[in-house]
Amino acid sequence: MTDIKKKRVRRSPEEARAHILAAAAERLKSDGPDGLQVKEIAAVAGVAHSTVLHHFGSAAGLRTELVDTMGNKLLEDILAVIKSRPATEADDEVLLHVFEILSDEGHARLLAWMMLKGDHFSDGNAQMKDLFHRLIEEMAAAVISVQDDQSEKAWRSARRAARFSTMLAAVAAVGDGIAGEFLANYIGLTEKEAQGDFRIWFSELLNSQMKPEADEASS
Amino acid sequence: MTDIKKKRVRRSPEEARAHILAAAAERLKSDGPDGLQVKEIAAVAGVAHSTVLHHFGSAAGLRTELVDTMGNKLLEDILAVIKSRPATEADDEVLLHVFEILSDEGHARLLAWMMLKGDHFSDGNAQMKDLFHRLIEEMAAAVISVQDDQSEKAWRSARRAARFSTMLAAVAAVGDGIAGEFLANYIGLTEKEAQGDFRIWFSELLNSQMKPEADEASS
DNA sequence: AATATTATCGACAAAAATGTCAATAGCGCA
DNA sequence: TGCGCTATTGACATTTTTGTCGATAATATT
Secondary structure (H helix, E strand, O other): OOOOOOOOOOOOHHHHHHHHHHHHHHHHHHHHHHHOOHHHHHHHHOOOHHHHHHHHOOHHHHHHHHHHHHHHHHHHHHHHHHHOOOOOOOOHHHHHHHHHHHHHOOHHHHHHHHHHHOOOOOOOHHHHHHHHHHHHHHHHHHHHHOOOOOOHHHHHHHHHHHHHHHHHHHHHHHHHHHHHHHHHHHHOOOHHHHHHHHHHHHHHHHHHHHOHHHOOOOO | OOOOOOOOOOOOHHHHHHHHHHHHHHHHHHHHHHHOOHHHHHHHHOOOHHHHHHHHOOHHHHHHHHHHHHHHHHHHHHHHHHHOOOOOOOOHHHHHHHHHHHHHOOHHHHHHHHHHHOOOOOOOHHHHHHHHHHHHHHHHHHHHHOOOOOOHHHHHHHHHHHHHHHHHHHHHHHHHHHHHHHHHHHHOOOHHHHHHHHHHHHHHHHHHHHOHHHOOOOO
16 A cells, blocks of 8 residues: 555756755755765755765765855855946945855854865865955946045055955854854844844945045055 | 883873863864774873773763863863953953954854854853853943933943944954964965954044944944 | 666675773872 | 873764766657
8 A cells, every 4th residue: 555656757967966965955055064965965965875875985984075156156146246346336236145145054063064174165266266356346447536645655555445445244244144143132132133234334444434434554 | 121111191081181171171172073983082192092091981071071171171261361350441451362362362263163062062052151241241342331312212222232342352362272273364364364353443433433422333 | 579788776795984892000098 | 109091092873975887768760
């Protein structure tokens, strides 16, 4: 009676790999790195654990592959947001998007895990670096363009501010993604404040910092 | 010849536990959570793995214990720094110390791991919350004291700024501890800049933000 | 329709990690 | 010095995780 044979699904290698990786990502999000046992992942994917091994060679291979794909997707997502930045408009939106990307999708957890494991992405580095440099240059140019002093020294100062602002935005976004909820609780921010007002406030702070009128750090 | 029996050391239970926990912390720092197998930890501690089990009951017990002690030590360290803050002097020093604590000792890694696992500290919460609230109140009071407007509305505004500044400092410190090196590389900061100038710049930014003259976020 | 290919599976094997236990050896104490 | 307590240990047992292999079934190809 109960011995119904479930028809086995046969995917293309690419589909199968993608399917399994999706299951692994789900486990990582829900249970952290401890949830990345082959058996568990196979269960979520609905396949035999030997199938997983078949496609990735080994458990380690699967995890490496997972870091690689997720890491690159994260970079691409952020890259896309920054690229889409309207040249003249306020940068607020960009920063808010970055915060959202890092907090909502468990991406910060991935980053944290990667940092813990010690290995980094393989791809996308050059592109990412390049983008950051362009971004910084643009920010500096925006500052320079609205002020009188356009000397070499002024450029250096503007670039410095742009680099530091970018760094601050980045570390804040990562920290917020990983421990934002936790810290907000300690500090006494409601969830709404932490995810809304606070980010807007921060965004405005950065903007005002980049405006030359407010350069009191030049002492 | 070579079968020298090493004399076995016998510690008090407290000493033994502390010794083993230290070894575990070392493994966590060097190899991340994957380095927390009892065999490895026992090897570092120079004891048999059954000794570890004897003192902590189980592998899970050891790890729980480790999170607890390290977490509380981290909180205490930060607490100590904030407490030692001279009331009238600049807050720069405090922030810099917090950054150092989180980056230097692998503390941020611990935090990251805890966030990944999903469990938090057991103790110290109330004290920490209390301290944060006092800190925020003091910051707000400092702002209010040097300005004319001391209405209830002004207080609310000052507290808000203080809370947000604290939140920003916290997430930035955590993010820097976890991914600072990585991000600095992307953004083009030298190690020296990232650990020195950047932090000072950030500290000054926060200070200037808390000064009422520079409140442009009140629009 | 027959055949080749290979993704999938289950059962088994190996390895790794955790846990158990009786014997041993330091250390305090009488 | 002798004795009791127990931290420590190695050998063994159990559980968990990973890896292997032949058989099977779904799909493409002829």
